[in-house]
Amino acid sequence: MKLYHYIHCPFCVRVRLVLGLLKLPYKSTVLPYHDEQTPMKLTGVKMLPIMEIDGQNLNESLDIIAKLDSENRLNLELLNDKPSLQKVEDILSKLGAPIHNLCMPYWVWTPEFDSTSRRYFIEKKSKKRGPFDQLMQRQSEFLETLQIHLDELEEQIGLFFDHQKELTIFDVMISSHLWGMTLHPEFQFSEKMYEYLKRIKALCEFDYHEDYKSSQYF
Ligand SMILES: N[C@@H](CCC(=O)N[C@@H](CS)C(=O)NCC(=O)O)C(=O)O
Numbered sequence: 001m002k003l004y005h006y007i008h009c010p011f012c013v014r015v016r017l018v019l020g021l022l023k024l025p026y027k028s029t030v031l032p033y034h035d036e037q038t039p040m041k042l043t044g045v046k047m048l049p050i051m052e053i054d055g056q057n058l059n060e061s062l063d064i065i066a067k068l069d070s071e072n073r074l075n076l077e078l079l080n081d082k083p084s085l086q087k088v089e090d091i092l093s094k095l096g097a098p099i100h101n102l103c104m105p106y107w108v109w110t111p112e113f114d115s116t117s118r119r120y121f122i123e124k125k126s127k128k129r130g131p132f133d134q135l136m137q138r139q140s141e142f143l144e145t146l147q148i149h150l151d152e153l154e155e156q157i158g159l160f161f162d163h164q165k166e167l168t169i170f171d172v173m174i175s176s177h178l179w180g181m182t183l184h185p186e187f188q189f190s191e192k193m194y195e196y197l198k199r200i201k202a203l204c205e206f207d208y209h210e211d212y213k214s215s216q217y218f
Contacts, residue, residue: 001024001026001051001052001053002026002027002029003015003016003019003026003028003029003051004029004031004039004042004048005028005029005030005031005049005050006033006048007110007209007211007212009048009049010096010176010177010179010180011048011049011176013176013179013206014061014065014172014173015049015061015064015065017172017175017176017200017204018064018065018068018069018172020204020205020206021074021203021204021205022069024068026051028210028211030112032113032117033113033117034120034121042059043059051064051067051068053068062169065172073167074167074168074169076169078168078169078170079169084162084170088170088173088174091149091152091153091174092173092174092177094149095146095153095174095177095178096177098142098143098149099146099178099180100125100129101129101135101138101142102135102139102142102146102187103180103181103184104121104125104132105132105135105136106183106184107183108121108122108132110183111212111217112212139186143187146181150193151190153193154190154192154193157192157196159199160199161174167200171200175196175200178193178197179197179208182208
């Protein structure tokens with residue numbers, strides 16, 4: 001199996017978490033963000049993650065996960081429970097805005113980007129979020145908003161989300177959105193949220209920076 005992904009992309013992280021949880025071997029390809037040709041050729045849209053499984057290219061994270069998790073370790077039927085799914089989608093959209101506003105100006109300086117992909121990313125994302133220098137100036141405002149939503153989320157976490165005792169697909173979806181914050185220099189998770197992420201990291205044998213462990217980055 002082959003995974004095409006971006007390190008910073010929470011939807012890509014979803015798939016990496018599940019691959020780790022299920023201990024499935026795969027070839028990892030981190031695409032440069034400005035590479036439009038490869039995803040277009042594989043699926044007809046510039047969107048990652050893309051996973052090649054049995055010669056078929058899938059590009060929706062939850063479709064990929066459904067295919068990988070054939071033994072239903074993650075309670076995938078939760079995705080058919082519309083109110084519960086809506087609750088999770090609401091959490092993701094509340095968290096997503098401040099996380100992206102906070103982290104995008106930092107993500108572009110990680111080894112994932114070179115000057116071409118950085119320029120491409122900044123130009124594309126500025127159209128939606130505004131100029132990156134302004135995002136930097138508004139950091140404390142975004143941090144405050146994020147903390148409000150994290151505090152709300154924290155109340156719903158026991159061992160796992162919704163006070164579940166086992167990891168579910170909802171934990172995969174929620175934690176994937178949070179991982180990017182580990183690259184923000186002025187942010188710290190509460191002890192409880194940190195323990196939650198560490199628990200998932202251990203179960204999924206997840207290393208956010210795994211793909212950077214080769215000489216091409218240094
Ligand atoms: N619904 C898709 C969403 C994937 C997605 O939004 N990927 C973003 C990166 S986070 C992307 O590839 N965007 C293309 C671009 O911004 O050029 C999934 O769950 O896989």
